[in-house]
Amino acid sequence: MENKRVLKIVKALSDSTRLKVLGIIGKKGEISCQELIKYFSLSQPTLSHHFNKLIEAEIITSRKDGTIYLYNMNYELLENYGININKLLTNY
Amino acid sequence: MENKRVLKIVKALSDSTRLKVLGIIGKKGEISCQELIKYFSLSQPTLSHHFNKLIEAEIITSRKDGTIYLYNMNYELLENYGININKLLTNY
Numbered sequence: 001m002e003n004k005r006v007l008k009i010v011k012a013l014s015d016s017t018r019l020k021v022l023g024i025i026g027k028k029g030e031i032s033c034q035e036l037i038k039y040f041s042l043s044q045p046t047l048s049h050h051f052n053k054l055i056e057a058e059i060i061t062s063r064k065d066g067t068i069y070l071y072n073m074n075y076e077l078l079e080n081y082g083i084n085i086n087k088l089l090t091n092y
Numbered sequence: 093m094e095n096k097r098v099l100k101i102v103k104a105l106s107d108s109t110r111l112k113v114l115g116i117i118g119k120k121g122e123i124s125c126q127e128l129i130k131y132f133s134l135s136q137p138t139l140s141h142h143f144n145k146l147i148e149a150e151i152i153t154s155r156k157d158g159t160i161y162l163y164n165m166n167y168e169l170l171e172n173y174g175i176n177i178n179k180l181l182t183n184y
Contacts, residue, residue, distance in 0.1 A: 091094040
């Protein structure tokens with residue numbers, strides 16, 4: 001099970017859009033879905049797909065504030081798995 | 093270019109066989125191709141494909157000693173990218 005967990009995390013990281021999402025969250029901190037979408041020229045369903053992959057892998061957290069979804073990096077999880085995400089994404 | 097580098101590394105990690113290869117190298121240290129193959133029930137061409145993915149991403153190094161290929165973990169590269177591979181693969 002733990003092996004599947006690791007694989008899920010690295011698979012979630014293995015996409016240029018998702019790495020860009022993480023690069024933005026790493027720099028900006030907690031960010032709303034609406035704000036995050038502005039950085040991309042992709043459709044909202046496509047972006048939602050990518051956000052969900054990151055949420056399912058628990059790489060980012062999602063919370064609702066009124067009607068707004070806010071995303072943040074789950075540094076604790078990443079550190080537990082030996083991943084320094086901001087170092088990985090220095091150039092993102 | 094740097095972004096492509098990061099993506100190449102995480103894509104190379106995104107496979108259960110390759111994670112198992114890294115788990116073995118992480119525990120055993122430098123290991124011959126022949127020795128490594130014994131841990132798997134996959135064909136040699138399939139395994140060679142996986143080894144090459146890891147070598148191309150520079151996650152493992154390869155050197156030839158006589159007729160034997162020896163593989164080792166490229167800890168320096170992984171650390172430069174913020175990846176503590178032995179922590180990631182604790183359970184592999």
